[in-house]
Amino acid sequence: MTEPSGAGIRDAATTPVIPGLFPDPSVCRVGEDYYLVNSSFEYAPGIPIWHSRDLRTWTQLGNVLTRETQFPAGVSAASRGIYAPTIRHRDGTFFVVGTNVERGGEQFVVTATDPAGPWSDPIVFEGLGGIDPDLAWDDDGSCVLTYCALDEALRPEDGSLPVIAQVRVDLDRGIRLEEPRVIWRGSGLAHPEGPHLYRRGDWWYLLTAEGGTERGHAVCVARSRAIDGPFEAAPANPIFSRRSTGFPVQNTGHADLVERPDGSWAMVYLGVRPRGFTPGFHVVGRETFLARIAWADGWPVVHTDNVLPARPDTSFTDDFSGTELHPRWVSADGTLPGPHPAGGLALGSHDLAVRVRDLRWRFEAHVDASAPVALRVRLDDQHWYEITLDGDAAEVRARIGPLAASMRSARATGDVVTLVVEAVDATHDGPDDLRFGLVDADGERWLAALDGRYLSTEVAGGFTGRVLSLRALGATPARVVSARYLPLGDE
Incomplete structure (x- = not known):
């Protein structure tokens, strides 16, 4: 096999043509x-x-x-x-x-x-x-x-x-x-x-x-x-x-x-x-x-010496203006997502998820603060980190196998709040850090940064990767005004 050479070349040996959780092609x-x-x-x-x-x-x-x-x-x-x-x-x-x-x-x-x-x-x-x-x-x-x-x-x-x-x-x-x-x-x-x-x-x-x-x-x-x-x-x-x-x-x-x-x-x-x-x-x-x-x-x-074009554009902004979801959106529990009223997405208790596509990224969910809602980084049901909003209370929570903990909480202000999670360079020996924050009437602030290794296949097992999921926390539907995903840096 022929190996790549030269700095900065986007070669097929090291760069996926379909990045993210898309296995067994x-x-x-x-x-x-x-x-x-x-x-x-x-x-x-x-x-x-x-x-x-x-x-x-x-x-x-x-x-x-x-x-x-x-x-x-x-x-x-x-x-x-x-x-x-x-x-x-x-x-x-x-x-x-x-x-x-x-x-x-x-x-x-x-x-x-x-x-x-x-x-x-x-x-x-x-x-x-x-x-x-x-x-x-x-x-x-x-x-x-x-x-x-x-x-x-x-x-x-x-x-x-x-x-x-x-x-x-x-x-x-x-x-x-x-x-x-x-x-x-x-x-x-x-x-x-x-x-x-x-x-x-x-x-x-x-x-x-x-x-x-x-x-x-x-x-x-x-x-x-x-x-x-x-x-x-x-x-x-x-x-x-x-x-x-x-x-x-x-x-x-x-x-x-x-x-x-x-x-x-x-x-x-x-x-x-x-x-x-x-x-x-x-x-x-x-x-x-x-x-x-x-x-x-x-x-x-x-x-494996193919030279690839510019990186795939994995970014998106979805304002849910149509009644049908983009095919990128999936349910994390096998329940098929249905149609929704145009202009915002009404969430129930079933996770609505999108696959992570990059090694470094930022995801924002612009949510109505009138109903409890959660933004989760999920590997499976036993391995996840999330930020929740319940009234004026924001909280970062984690689960790693049988262990669950609240990592930090803060007060949120305003009728509409943006929940934010980023995958950034690791500060320990893991693949990355996942940091959680919010943007509200008082501006942007970070609540917690967690070691990304615990949301990896090597820790959790299985055949999948991370998804970003949204769900209502209670019986009242939660409304997502828009969602935005951005890669951070070139890979």
């Missing part, structure tokens, strides 16, 4: 257009979908799962919900296949003729216990669903799980045509998962993620003359990994390939940007990165 191309989806876990609407013309600059079209008939409310815990979708296109139809782990790891398929939606209700394939499904079509037009199997019935003689399994399906009738079979046990690293199949020339290539989605994460590949194997491993496996290096992007894996119109190939993959003292803390989740693919002796070779 899958991509397809239709003509000159590329479409990409990500895992969404407990957040609803589910499965963000993006569009690009160059693989480097992406615009969110919307979300795939926008109705309760597609994604029933009631996710049981953080880092559950919707896992690792794959997007494919065939004969004018887009297909997204994914896993709902709330339903025993069921594999489902939704379809659309327009990637912006609406998407169909799911076709559910029961009895395929596992995650990370992929769709591919054999030369005879038959469809195969390949996935990371966790079903005891498919456990090999050596006792290893997971394995990569495959089953032929009829998408028109929504049925399996056979019992699933094991096609690959991995190259020898832990946790073979995230399979994707591609036809190139006379070969079928099977791309997998191995090593676990932490620091040992890697991309591996095998190939076969037939879609169902037998597969032979690439001699250079893993073909891509940052494990055991000091590179600023780690946990690289769970990749997908796409062929460009000119016949060249590219790869999207996930990575994290850990910071702070050992073990390093990543806080915005697993992000989407880009690489180019060369081919040598019939095998893909990964290069």
Whole structure:
């Protein structure tokens, strides 16, 4: 692989093309257009979908799962919900296949003729216990669903799980045509998962993620003359990994390939940007990165020397003037946000959240002080910091596992108050400090600064990153006049 050189270059090796909590990327191309989806876990609407013309600059079209008939409310815990979708296109139809782990790891398929939606209700394939499904079509037009199997019935003689399994399906009738079979046990690293199949020339290539989605994460590949194997491993496996290096992007894996119109190939993959003292803390989740693919002796070779355009504009100001929310807004408890009256947002007890996109940032919520309201930086329900406003009382609170505490309180003045949180440089050994304050009739002032490491995946576990959520504290709806997010500095 080729490494970047030169100060100030915005290179794909260290800069995500889709920053923030957008993991497990899958991509397809239709003509000159590329479409990409990500895992969404407990957040609803589910499965963000993006569009690009160059693989480097992406615009969110919307979300795939926008109705309760597609994604029933009631996710049981953080880092559950919707896992690792794959997007494919065939004969004018887009297909997204994914896993709902709330339903025993069921594999489902939704379809659309327009990637912006609406998407169909799911076709559910029961009895395929596992995650990370992929769709591919054999030369005879038959469809195969390949996935990371966790079903005891498919456990090999050596006792290893997971394995990569495959089953032929009829998408028109929504049925399996056979019992699933094991096609690959991995190259020898832990946790073979995230399979994707591609036809190139006379070969079928099977791309997998191995090593676990932490620091040992890697991309591996095998190939076969037939879609169902037998597969032979690439001699250079893993073909891509940052494990055991000091590179600023780690946990690289769970990749997908796409062929460009000119016949060249590219790869999207996930990575994290850990910071702070050992073990390093990543806080915005697993992000989407880009690489180019060369081919040598019939095998893909990964290069990370792409030069990127100016940083994505992650800033936004939302005055909630329309009745429909921008697709960036999600619910943190699996409850689909509904329409609202124009001119301000009425909050209930369900969290309304937006993903953090940058390493340094500022978020402001301009709120009506007549009803109790909270602004929270959330990793999960057991790891969060927040600032609340209840009448004229502002308070900063924290929860880290079973420990909860009030950090500081202050008096607020005025009918409308701006609650503020910033991620700034760390004063200890963590990735950052999160400082909370407010702007009221008396001006701007800071109440508390808290160590950001406790809102990291390395502390809390799981598969997600930080979101910024707003909610009413009581039965009375709270009104948010506007919200603003700004990155701080260039990354």
